[in-house]
Amino acid sequence: MVPYDKNWIDAAYQRTVRFTNLDPGTYSFQVKAANSDGVWSEEDVSLSFMIRRPWWQTSVAYVIYLISIGSLSYLLYRYLLNRQLEQQEAKRLKELDNVKTKLYTNISHEFRTPLTVISGMAEKIMENPKKWVMEGGNMIKRNSEYLLLLVNQILDLSKLESGALQIQYIQSDIVSFAQYLIQSFYTLAANKNIRIHFYAEEKEMILDFDPDKIQHIFTNLISNAIKYTPDGGDIYLDMRFGTRAEQQSSVHYFSSSSPLSPHASYLHIRIRDTGIGIPDDQLPQIFDRFYQVDDSSTRYGEGTGIGLALTKELVHMLDGEISVKSEVNKGTEFIVRLPVSNKAPQQTIVQDQVKAMVPARKTAREKKLKSTTPTPNSMPLALILEDNADVAKYLFSCLEDQYQLLWAKNGQEGIDMAFEIIPDIIISDVMMPEKDGFEVCQILKQDVRTSHIPIILLTAKADFESKLEGLRHGADAYLPKPFNPSELEVRLQKLIEIRRQMLQRYEQNPVGNIKIDNPEDEFLVTLNKIIQENLSDEHFGIQQLCLGIGMSRTQLHRKIKALTNKSTSLFIRSIKLNNARELLKTTQLNISEIAYSVGFSNPVYFTQVFTQEFGVPPSEMRK
Ligand code: ATP
Ligand code: MG
Numbered sequence: 001m002v003p004y005d006k007n008w009i010d011a012a013y014q015r016t017v018r019f020t021n022l023d024p025g026t027y028s029f030q031v032k033a034a035n036s037d038g039v040w041s042e043e044d045v046s047l048s049f050m051i052r053r054p055w056w057q058t059s060v061a062y063v064i065y066l067i068s069i070g071s072l073s074y075l076l077y078r079y080l081l082n083r084q085l086e087q088q089e090a091k092r093l094k095e096l097d098n099v100k101t102k103l104y105t106n107i108s109h110e111f112r113t114p115l116t117v118i119s120g121m122a123e124k125i126m127e128n129p130k131k132w133v134m135e136g137g138n139m140i141k142r143n144s145e146y147l148l149l150l151v152n153q154i155l156d157l158s159k160l161e162s163g164a165l166q167i168q169y170i171q172s173d174i175v176s177f178a179q180y181l182i183q184s185f186y187t188l189a190a191n192k193n194i195r196i197h198f199y200a201e202e203k204e205m206i207l208d209f210d211p212d213k214i215q216h217i218f219t220n221l222i223s224n225a226i227k228y229t230p231d232g233g234d235i236y237l238d239m240r241f242g243t244r245a246e247q248q249s250s251v252h253y254f255s256s257s258s259p260l261s262p263h264a265s266y267l268h269i270r271i272r273d274t275g276i277g278i279p280d281d282q283l284p285q286i287f288d289r290f291y292q293v294d295d296s297s298t299r300y301g302e303g304t305g306i307g308l309a310l311t312k313e314l315v316h317m318l319d320g321e322i323s324v325k326s327e328v329n330k331g332t333e334f335i336v337r338l339p340v341s342n343k344a345p346q347q348t349i350v351q352d353q354v355k356a357m358v359p360a361r362k363t364a365r366e367k368k369l370k371s372t373t374p375t376p377n378s379m380p381l382a383l384i385l386e387d388n389a390d391v392a393k394y395l396f397s398c399l400e401d402q403y404q405l406l407w408a409k410n411g412q413e414g415i416d417m418a419f420e421i422i423p424d425i426i427i428s429d430v431m432m433p434e435k436d437g438f439e440v441c442q443i444l445k446q447d448v449r450t451s452h453i454p455i456i457l458l459t460a461k462a463d464f465e466s467k468l469e470g471l472r473h474g475a476d477a478y479l480p481k482p483f484n485p486s487e488l489e490v491r492l493q494k495l496i497e498i499r500r501q502m503l504q505r506y507e508q509n510p511v512g513n514i515k516i517d518n519p520e521d522e523f524l525v526t527l528n529k530i531i532q533e534n535l536s537d538e539h540f541g542i543q544q545l546c547l548g549i550g551m552s553r554t555q556l557h558r559k560i561k562a563l564t565n566k567s568t569s570l571f572i573r574s575i576k577l578n579n580a581r582e583l584l585k586t587t588q589l590n591i592s593e594i595a596y597s598v599g600f601s602n603p604v605y606f607t608q609v610f611t612q613e614f615g616v617p618p619s620e621m622r623k
Pocket of ligand 1: 220224225228229273275276277278286291292293303304305306307308309331332
């Protein structure tokens with residue numbers, strides 16, 4: 001069987017031979033035979049035949065296999081790709097969503113605050129035009145200007161993105177332009193005791209620039225520098241010519257690059273502050289829209305996080321680049337590099353044309369709000385914690401007829417003041433520097449000195465979650481901005497009233513509840529214990545009690561007064577007298593002995609105050 005087996009097979013006397021498992025192919029079967037005498041045939045007989053491939057091995061089949069494998073893997077690829085795209089899309093949407101949420105929270109906070117002042121002051125003016133028209137008008141103007149600034153910024157950003165913003169170069173002296181701009185920041189800086197130092201390489205630097213864009217860039221960078229630099233810091237601004245390649249050190253993060261050659265002439269504008277700085281890992285994000293390094297409610301300044309995004313876009317538009325270098329708690333340095341040319345029409349800029357859009361409402365800090373010096377026995381004492389001076393002022397105007405008012409500019413200051421003065425009620429903003437309203441609640445509610453003081457949170461964070469959070473931290477009420485002044489008044493009154501009712505039981509029972517169920521009981525029980533331990537000591541008095549409980553005289557006085565409506569000395573006396581009454585009822589000691597044992601050296605005086613307290617003389621009590 002050729003080609004399966006090329007050797008002859010001797011079939012002996014059989015006439016059959018078997019082949020199994022022949023592969024597909026063409027074969028030639030050859031036979032030789034011999035007769036009975038053993039004579040072999042001269043010619044071989046051969047039979048050719050073919051074994052066909054089974055259908056699944058045919059080339060058509062292979063083609064089909066190939067096609068199906070191909071299309072299958074293509075489908076799989078498509079599927080995976082789609083899934084990846086979907087995931088990316090989902091992630092992108094989520095990010096977009098985050099940005100949007102941030103935008104809404106920021107914007108609503110930034111809008112609500114000035115709106116509170118505007119609508120509130122408008123109402124005040126209508127109520128009493130004579131008294132309020134000047135001051136209210138000013139506040140309204142300032143706050144609406146701020147709103148306008150915000151809206152303009154947002155619009156500018158979207159205009160920039162859609163390419164609708166035009167550049168209008170003029171050729172002029174940028175040094176004097178910058179000086180004019182900086183001048184408009186002096187008041188703002190002076191309020192924070194910040195010095196602005198300006199240095200220009202040459203007295204005059206004539207070049208093409210777009211005043212409007214440069215103004216935006218300067219305003220944003222300088223107001224950031226002022227905003228993020230604590231009191232008493234310095235801001236350095238300098239301008240010089242250089243090339244693009246200069247000053248590129250590895251710490252710089254470049255947000256943009258420009259197509260011009262590294263050796264072309266560039267204007268370098270450097271703005272350096274000695275402020276809070278930006279952590280390294282946050283540097284790449286600060287140019288993003290709505291990004292704020294600290295977006296917690298204790299953040300340093302107000303703002304929406306648009307400033308730098310806008311600045312970056314503008315610098316790009318002018319074919320420049322902006323870079324930043326920063327060290328936490330040391331300071332931040334922004335460098336803007338702009339290509340220099342001298343082709344535009346010449347024009348001189350006069351000071352009047354330059355009006356930097358300094359966030360005006362912040363200058364309100366100039367006028368300090370007079371906190372009243374608390375006097376005893378008059379109107380309740382309310383402490384206002386609010387970082388925005390205009391809102392604080394507005395609150396003062398709403399409440400000054402019924403309360404003695406104190407103002408703290410941030411959470412920490414508020415906490416310190418609360419401990420020191422022990423006010424009757426606290427009105428607090430949520431978003432404040434240092435400590436936010438939630439922390440303030442938590443700290444004050446956990447301290448014996450202040451745990452009894454009702455706190456009302458007044459805030460632009462109007463969402464339900466924030467409200468819950470506020471209540472969870474122990475706030476007694478939560479009022480969203482802009483608020484209705486009468487609602488605020490009613491709330492305050494109610495809170496003070498409720499607290500009075502709650503505390504009435506202490507007036508009758510100054511010893512406090514033995515089964516301690518709140519910090520107030522605990523406080524009174526502790527006081528009682530200290531007094532009991534020194535019962536017979538006639539020299540025991542306010543001073544010793546203060547030492548024992550670890551509070552100052554005023555703190556103790558205000559806390560006891562708030563709880564029991566008694567002065568500290570009356571409080572001590574009434575506890576002593578309560579003890580005397582017990583002794584009268586349960587022992588046989590005579591009145592002088594009892595007087596001595598509760599720390600009265602003069603039995604006659606004892607009888608006198610006892611009668612005052614309980615309406616009956618001690619001798620009667622015994623019967
Ligand atoms: P806006 O400018 O819109 O009122 P903003 O100042 O918070 O709000 P950007 O100007 O975009 O927003 O700045 C983004 C963030 O970068 C700021 O929130 C701040 O955390 C940080 N930042 C900007 N400049 C400085 C600086 N000079 N020092 C420290 N941090 C800064
Ligand atoms: Mg800013």
